[in-house]
Amino acid sequence: MRASSGTVPEALFQRLIEAGDPVCLSDARGQRLYANPAFERVVAAAAPLGIDPVHSDTAELSLVIDERTVRFAIHRDAVFLDETEFMVTRLVPVGETEALRDALADAVERLEDITRLVSDWIWETNRNLVLTMVSPRVSEALGYHQIELTGRRLNELPTTPHPLLDELAGPSGRRPFREIAVEIADRSGKTRHFLLSGLPVYCRRTGDFLGYRGTA
Numbered sequence: 001m002r003a004s005s006g007t008v009p010e011a012l013f014q015r016l017i018e019a020g021d022p023v024c025l026s027d028a029r030g031q032r033l034y035a036n037p038a039f040e041r042v043v044a045a046a047a048p049l050g051i052d053p054v055h056s057d058t059a060e061l062s063l064v065i066d067e068r069t070v071r072f073a074i075h076r077d078a079v080f081l082d083e084t085e086f087m088v089t090r091l092v093p094v095g096e097t098e099a100l101r102d103a104l105a106d107a108v109e110r111l112e113d114i115t116r117l118v119s120d121w122i123w124e125t126n127r128n129l130v131l132t133m134v135s136p137r138v139s140e141a142l143g144y145h146q147i148e149l150t151g152r153r154l155n156e157l158p159t160t161p162h163p164l165l166d167e168l169a170g171p172s173g174r175r176p177f178r179e180i181a182v183e184i185a186d187r188s189g190k191t192r193h194f195l196l197s198g199l200p201v202y203c204r205r206t207g208d209f210l211g212y213r214g215t216a
Contacts, residue, residue, distance in 0.1 A: 022072065022091035026054055030087070041065060042072070042091055054089050061091065120194065124201075125211040129154045129169045132211070141194075141216070143187030154212070158182040159191060174200045174209055 017023065022039035026032045032054060035043065042053055045063040053061060053074065061072045072091035079086050094102075120141040124133040130153055134146040142149075149157075155165035162182055167173035179195040186192050198214025 021093060022053075024054055024089045026087045026089065028085045028087065030054055033086070039089075039091065053091060054087075060094070120216055122213075122215050123154065123198075124213045125154050127169070127209050127211050129165075129212070141186070142184065142192065154196075157184050159185050165196070168198075168212065176200065177214075 018036050020036065020038065022036065022042045024032055024035040024039045039053070042061075042063065042065070045065045046053055046061070049063075051061070051063075053072075056074060059074055061074055063070055063072075071094040073094055075090040075092060077088045077090070079088055121138040122133075122135045123131055123138075126132050131150050134149045136146055138144060138146050138149060155162065155168065158165070160183060162180060164173075164177060164180055165182075168177070176199045178197045180197070182194055182196055183191045184194055194216040196214060196216050198212040201210045201213050202208065203210055
């Protein structure tokens with residue numbers, strides 16, 4: 001059914017506000033003039049933590065409401081009525097998918113930070129030891145763009161062949177290895193020393209061997 005055009009009745013508009021996401025209207029000094037029931041519940045949950053959603057300086061708010069953790073994105077908008085300024089504070093619930101995406105991004109960022117501290121670059125290969133991913137930091141270590149190394153075999157990078165690396169592609173070689181000392185020539189031809197460490201990677205669903213993932 002399509003609604004007819006025209007002004008929304010005030011009573012209906014009020015019901016929409018009352019039943020909607022947390023929203024609050026305050027004056028220019030931050031004094032609350034109106035808050036819908038959802039906003040009042042947030043205020044009650046935030047009070048024991050010493051948090052005032054209207055004056056919070058964070059972009060997000062995480063609270064336990066009705067025995068469940070809820071995340072809100074805080075949006076503030078200035079509105080003017082007869083040259084008088086008001087502030088509308090809206091708390092938009094962050095869905096589980098977005099929360100998981102943020103958590104994943106945070107985890108990846110932590111992993112990258114740790115990796116930068118413990119290694120020069122990270123890499124991944126397929127089951128044939130062909131490099132499928134090389135981190136951008138390889139350019140700092142060897143002077144190559146990561147794309148230039150993708151497609152090359154891991155065991156062919158050292159200037160001197162290493163027997164353990166040659167065994168990795170075979171069934172008997174699919175095991176973790178740590179700090180294999182190798183020499184790799186950079187773009188200028190200068191020999192650089194690295195310690196290669198890696199783990200075999202298997203498909204979660206089938207258990208098939210996929211390749212290796214490691215650091216240098």
